[in-house]
Amino acid sequence: GENVEQHPSTLSVQEGDSAVIKCTYSDSASNYFPWYKQELGKRPQLIIDIRSNVGEKKDQRIAVTLNKTAKHFSLHITETQPEDSAVYFCAASIGDSGYSTLTFGKGTMLLVSP
Amino acid sequence: ETGVTQTPRHLVMGMTNKKSLKCEQHLGHNAMYWYKQSAKKPLELMFVYNFKEQTENNSVPSRFSPECPNSSHLFLHLHTLQPEDSALYLCASSQTQDRGTGEQYFGPGTRLTVT
Numbered sequence: 001g002e003n004v005e006q007h008p009s010t011l012s013v014q015e016g017d018s019a020v021i022k023c024t025y026s027d028s029a030s031n032y033f034p035w036y037k038q039e040l041g042k043r044p045q046l047i048i049d050i051r052s053n054v055g056e057k058k059d060q061r062i063a064v065t066l067n068k069t070a071k072h073f074s075l076h077i078t079e080t081q082p083e084d085s086a087v088y089f090c091a092a093s094i095g096d097s098g099y100s101t102l103t104f105g106k107g108t109m110l111l112v113s114p
Numbered sequence: 115e116t117g118v119t120q121t122p123r124h125l126v127m128g129m130t131n132k133k134s135l136k137c138e139q140h141l142g143h144n145a146m147y148w149y150k151q152s153a154k155k156p157l158e159l160m161f162v163y164n165f166k167e168q169t170e171n172n173s174v175p176s177r178f179s180p181e182c183p184n185s186s187h188l189f190l191h192l193h194t195l196q197p198e199d200s201a202l203y204l205c206a207s208s209q210t211q212d213r214g215t216g217e218q219y220f221g222p223g224t225r226l227t228v229t
Contacts, residue, residue, distance in 0.1 A: 004156070034217065043118075043204065043220040044157070089157065101170060102218065104157040 002027040004092050006105025013080050014113055021108045023090035024072040030092040033066060033073045034102070039086045047088075048075070080112045117141050118221035120205050126227045129195060135224045137188040137205030145210050146188040147218065148180060151202040163188060164210060195228045202226070 003026040013019050025033075034049035050057045050064045050073065057064050061080075066073040077084055087109050091102040118139045127133050139146065148160040162170035163182040177199075179191040188205055202223045208216035 006156075036220075043222050045220070046217050049217065091157075101159065101162060102157075103159075106154070106156045 002030060002092055002094065002103040004090060004103050004105040006090050006108060008108060009106065010109045010111070012111045012113065015080060015082060017080055019075075019077045019080050019084070019110055019112075021075045021088055021090070021110070022072060023074070023092075023105050024070075025092040025103075026071065027092070027094060028068075028071065029094045032093040033064070034091050034093075035064060035075050036089045036091065036104075037086045038089065038107075044089060077110075080110075082112050082114050085110055085112045118205060118207055118219050120203075120221035120224050122224060123222060124225045124227075126229060127192070127195065128229055129197070131195075132191070132193040134192065135190040135203055135205075135226075137190075137221055139186055139188075139205075139207040139219070139221075141207060141209075141219060143207035143209045143216075143219070144185045145208045145216070146182060146185070147206040147208075148188065148190055149204040149206065149220075151204055151223070157204070161190075192226075195226075197228050200226055200228045 006023045031052035035047050036044040037047045038044040048059050048062050048064050050066050061078045063076040087107045089107045090105045093102045121136045145164045147162050150158045159172050160174045161180045166182050177194050181189040204223045205221040206218040208218045
């Protein structure tokens with residue numbers, strides 16, 4: 001089955017800096033890669049996703065890149081703010097069954113200091 | 115938020131108890147999921163229901179028994195649990211679509227403690 005590795009496990013940055021979180025996956029058939037943000041005591045929420053037919057996607061301060069050859073994808077957050085502090089999870093899915101069976105990474109705790 | 119709700123939010127049970135977790139989605143989705151979230155571990159998919167039919171069971175012990183009476187409701191029946199089953203149990207739903215790339219919407223979770 002699919003295996004997703006995520007690094008780093010914790011990341012501390014100063015407000016205004018950029019943050020990068022990296023994930024690798026094992027199954028070349030995976031074609032959907034979402035990123036979820038989970039604030040303390042709250043539910044995971046989708047912040048951005050990318051499908052295998054594109055290499056990069058941006059949404060304001062957040063961007064995701066995908067390298068299918070190397071089987072890795074990354075989350076980039078620019079101009080970080082204290083409210084970006086949360087745990088971020090990457091996931092990969094083989095979307096061949098009509099529903100998304102996600103395999104998650106272990107998560108990265110991002111701490112943004114004012 | 116009322117998209118996906120879960121009850122109870124917190125549950126403490128002994129190893130010999132029987133209890134049930136409930137999940138309800140108001141989004142018109144037709145796929146529902148149970149996940150287990152433990153400290154320092156990735157979110158672990160337990161069960162998937164697609165149009166009320168169970169389509170995934172990720173080697174979950176039989177002390178966890180899911181039930182999906184319709185596309186809007188999902189239950190997780192618990193009996194004779196172990197302390198290591200203590201975790202946050204998250205329900206999610208999604209709209210099935212071509213190539214299975216539907217966003218999953220999570221409920222707030224049930225924090226389960228087994229004593």
